[in-house]
Amino acid sequence: MRQHLVALTVTALLGLIAVVAFFLIVSARSQNHAPAPVGAKTQHSGSASAPSNLD
Numbered sequence: 001m002r003q004h005l006v007a008l009t010v011t012a013l014l015g016l017i018a019v020v021a022f023f024l025i026v027s028a029r030s031q032n033h034a035p036a037p038v039g040a041k042t043q044h045s046g047s048a049s050a051p052s053n054l055d
Helices: 002-033
Strands: none
Touching: none
């Protein structure tokens, strides 16, 4: 029974990591490649003219 619990926990943790990584990749791609309208996303970057240089 203990091995079953360990397997379930490991599977759940791997699933959570996969979901978080997927959302991080999608958000990073949408920020880098999608042309955002002017003044839409200026919270994370100081100026609206410069693209995000967080690479």
